[in-house]
Amino acid sequence: MVGTTAVAVLGAATALSLFAWAQAPARSGSDAVAPWRAVLVNLAPDPAGAGARIGGFSRNHWISSRQKMLSPFGGGQGPIGDNSLRLYDPVKNTWEYVWPAGHANGGVQKRDNHNSLYVPALDEFWIWGGSYLGTYGRLVGDPSRQPYRSGRFSFRTNRWVAVSPANDGAFAGVIKDGPAFFATDSANAWSDELDMGVVFGGSTEGNPTDRMGIIERNPVGPERYRWVWFHGPRPPGREQAHNLMVSAGTDFYLYGGVTGPVGRGLYVRDFWKFDGLARRWTRLPDPPSVGDTPAVTYDSALRLVVVWNNDRLYVYSIDGSRWYDVTPPGLPCVGNQMAVYAPTARLHIYEGGGLCDGSGRAFNRVVAIRLTPRGASAEAPAPQPASAPVRATFPSRPVTAPPGLSGSAAQIQLPRRTWVKVPLPPSGQGPCTAPYGCKHVRPAVNLQNGRIYFFGGDYESVAYPSLFSYSIRDNTWAIEYFKCGAPGDVLPWIPDQVSWAYDSQRNLFYWNGGFTWGEQSSSAPRCPASTRRGPSMTFDPATRKWRVSPFGGQPTGGSGKSGQFSVYDPVTDAVIIMALWQGNAGVVTLNLQRNTWEGRTHAVTDNGQYINDGDWAEDNQPAIDVEGRAVYIVDRGPGHGKCRLLRYNIDRKTVTHLGPTPECHSANEDIPLVAWDSVNRLLYWLTRREKRDSVIWAYRPDPRGGVGGTWERLGMLTADGVQARGNLLVFDPLQNALLLMGGVNWHNEPAPSYSKYLFLFRYGPGGD
Numbered sequence: 001m002v003g004t005t006a007v008a009v010l011g012a013a014t015a016l017s018l019f020a021w022a023q024a025p026a027r028s029g030s031d032a033v034a035p036w037r038a039v040l041v042n043l044a045p046d047p048a049g050a051g052a053r054i055g056g057f058s059r060n061h062w063i064s065s066r067q068k069m070l071s072p073f074g075g076g077q078g079p080i081g082d083n084s085l086r087l088y089d090p091v092k093n094t095w096e097y098v099w100p101a102g103h104a105n106g107g108v109q110k111r112d113n114h115n116s117l118y119v120p121a122l123d124e125f126w127i128w129g130g131s132y133l134g135t136y137g138r139l140v141g142d143p144s145r146q147p148y149r150s151g152r153f154s155f156r157t158n159r160w161v162a163v164s165p166a167n168d169g170a171f172a173g174v175i176k177d178g179p180a181f182f183a184t185d186s187a188n189a190w191s192d193e194l195d196m197g198v199v200f201g202g203s204t205e206g207n208p209t210d211r212m213g214i215i216e217r218n219p220v221g222p223e224r225y226r227w228v229w230f231h232g233p234r235p236p237g238r239e240q241a242h243n244l245m246v247s248a249g250t251d252f253y254l255y256g257g258v259t260g261p262v263g264r265g266l267y268v269r270d271f272w273k274f275d276g277l278a279r280r281w282t283r284l285p286d287p288p289s290v291g292d293t294p295a296v297t298y299d300s301a302l303r304l305v306v307v308w309n310n311d312r313l314y315v316y317s318i319d320g321s322r323w324y325d326v327t328p329p330g331l332p333c334v335g336n337q338m339a340v341y342a343p344t345a346r347l348h349i350y351e352g353g354g355l356c357d358g359s360g361r362a363f364n365r366v367v368a369i370r371l372t373p374r375g376a377s378a379e380a381p382a383p384q385p386a387s388a389p390v391r392a393t394f395p396s397r398p399v400t401a402p403p404g405l406s407g408s409a410a411q412i413q414l415p416r417r418t419w420v421k422v423p424l425p426p427s428g429q430g431p432c433t434a435p436y437g438c439k440h441v442r443p444a445v446n447l448q449n450g451r452i453y454f455f456g457g458d459y460e461s462v463a464y465p466s467l468f469s470y471s472i473r474d475n476t477w478a479i480e481y482f483k484c485g486a487p488g489d490v491l492p493w494i495p496d497q498v499s500w501a502y503d504s505q506r507n508l509f510y511w512n513g514g515f516t517w518g519e520q521s522s523s524a525p526r527c528p529a530s531t532r533r534g535p536s537m538t539f540d541p542a543t544r545k546w547r548v549s550p551f552g553g554q555p556t557g558g559s560g561k562s563g564q565f566s567v568y569d570p571v572t573d574a575v576i577i578m579a580l581w582q583g584n585a586g587v588v589t590l591n592l593q594r595n596t597w598e599g600r601t602h603a604v605t606d607n608g609q610y611i612n613d614g615d616w617a618e619d620n621q622p623a624i625d626v627e628g629r630a631v632y633i634v635d636r637g638p639g640h641g642k643c644r645l646l647r648y649n650i651d652r653k654t655v656t657h658l659g660p661t662p663e664c665h666s667a668n669e670d671i672p673l674v675a676w677d678s679v680n681r682l683l684y685w686l687t688r689r690e691k692r693d694s695v696i697w698a699y700r701p702d703p704r705g706g707v708g709g710t711w712e713r714l715g716m717l718t719a720d721g722v723q724a725r726g727n728l729l730v731f732d733p734l735q736n737a738l739l740l741m742g743g744v745n746w747h748n749e750p751a752p753s754y755s756k757y758l759f760l761f762r763y764g765p766g767g768d
Helices: 002-010 012-018 133-139
Strands: 036-042 061-063 068-072 085-089 094-099 115-119 124-128 150-154 159-164 187-191 196-200 212-217 225-229 245-248 251-255 271-275 280-283 295-299 304-309 312-317 322-325 338-342 347-351 366-373 420-423 442-445 452-455 467-471 476-481 490-492 495-498 501-503 508-511 514-516 531-533 537-540 545-548 567-569 574-581 584-591 596-601 623-625 630-635 644-649 654-660 673-677 682-687 695-700 710-713 728-732 737-741 757-761
Touching: 061 115, 061 338, 068 124, 068 338, 115 187, 115 196, 187 251, 196 245, 245 295, 251 295, 251 304, 295 338, 295 347, 304 347, 304 366, 442 501, 442 728, 452 508, 490 537, 490 545, 501 567, 567 623, 574 596, 574 630, 623 673, 623 682, 630 673, 673 728, 682 728
Parallel strands: 187 245, 490 531
Antiparallel strands: 036 366, 061 068, 068 085, 085 094, 115 124, 124 150, 150 159, 187 196, 196 212, 212 225, 245 251, 251 271, 271 280, 295 304, 304 312, 312 322, 338 347, 347 366, 420 757, 442 452, 452 467, 467 476, 495 514, 501 508, 508 537, 537 545, 567 574, 574 584, 584 596, 623 630, 630 644, 644 654, 673 682, 682 695, 695 710, 728 737, 737 757
8 A cells, every 4th residue: 555655665754744635735836927828729630539539548759750749559449449650740730650550460459557658769669568458369259369568669660670478578688677567557757868767656456556667778788778676765656647757857757646545536746856867756846736647748948847637737847946827718627638748849739538527528639738938038128218229139140940849049139118110121022111111911920930921911012912921030021922923823812901810730821801802903913824713722831832721711791891800719720700790790710620610790799788880890900819718809889989999708709898999080090900919918909000190009908807907008109219100010929029010101291100110019028
């Protein structure tokens, strides 16, 4: 039993102090405001059906040589079920098989509760032991047939290089005296830096154990490794621990687990670090709570131990030595899921498991958590006096993020709450160029390469109509798609006021409708070697090619003014458009899992305000707060003279009236522009577009989710007195920067600022 084992090793007093049951008071500090935010996203489904259908009692691995996640096994009855091996690419969001299904195809058979490791030095997947293998002979009708209880799979050849009916047989000549299979559902982890693995705990005849083995380099050979038992002081025993331990450099971290007699559901709420160099366990601050079979990963970029525990997401800061609750909206209650951290995409990927709502249903999904810092990594410098104009400080040369990395490797320095002007590119190198300006251009930030992609609009340029991108980080412009493209290309109609959204899961852009000039316009070139198509179309920034989307254009009513803007929600994996629906104001949603559209009318808000008399569902720009599960939009109201702020509640599918805006002008602007600052959690609203008296207001939502938000009027001057003006607004969360650009010189002003510059603004470092 657990208590007896712990006393034998540590002594009674020490053993009692080590136990912290689930109902014990927390000492974690998890109620503090976390420096990170978490977002839940859906990923492409596993072709084998979320691992072992229920997707638990197993372990996924990050295969560093392939930069992909390994998911072993699938559905089916015990050892005659799906024994395939599959790899998932988090950058491309695609799956591939590296070993097919077939219990007699030469690979190891499917099982539960096994030990498994990925060994980077050999580029091999190791597996031994497990449950239900003893039924193999009966299931195949030949009691003499033995399953392969151990195996080594090489990713260099995509073949099983060794299999054996013995638990240690496949490791002959590789591991001296092991490995041992001493318990089911043990915690396993491998340190690449130490070239060493740890196996801890598990269940022996229904009781938790604290036994621990180490696979380390063998200094006397001929085997590369050896198995040694660890007999020093260690944590209490625990079972159902298959995904409770991770390695971080030369250390290993162990989180909670199940203890006590079978079926009692007693959880040990503790957290430990094993120093792989000193070979010593240290107890760390207890986690806020422990549930049934959590999933633990290690974020190497942020140095966080990340735990999905039932319906909560906790992170432990290794540098700060404390716990934080970073649970994102929409996180379901799940246990027994498999988990991996993918450094190429900075995603914590989870597969399968079971819902902990008492229904007994499986969680047959593959999802991910993306963690990002709330603010800049360093405090921005204070504004300089007007005599020394403030300029944006860019890196001396472009810093390119690794492929698929969702975030820039460097963040420019900007002053707080002071605009910075940046010269516009010359004609042909961007949509808004000196001295012409532009209008109706649509921006969207690519969260993988950090560039802002600009589509549609009206502008004077030898490159009209092209697709451009701009990097705030290194201040560079690029033509992503030039005019007619290549012979044989398919490309959009001439875009003007169009819907444009970025899909962060698939790294794609969508054009779903809005106002276009059809196949030709007087300003656009004719493209006899290419084919122009109507919506919907998809642009792939990796290949720089357009293709016809698998879904049709938005089914909205009204003129081309309807549905001219869109946003993407990674939680529901859907594009959301404010548009006319069945003749009334409404919201149209594109479900990208099913490639289907659906719409709802919203004539009255959930707090009783009639809103079918406004224009919010025509040509007004929305802004999405993914974490807050909301889309904000400014409605000019009846007669364009009663401006009001509306919030669409994504999960409840309702609209809330948040009250009047702080100012409103008759014919205020033809497009109310808003942008959501996910770092400082603010909504920006630009009034009167590029006019001389234009202003940006910042709205801070009611922290209780009500209608008590507050407005703040922002200054519009640079440090040297230039007024920031524009008609295009977009927030770059990777750079924590608001970009304002564009304009049309309606009143023949002499060189207005928007004809020479774009403008950047940083409200604060985050968390203000």
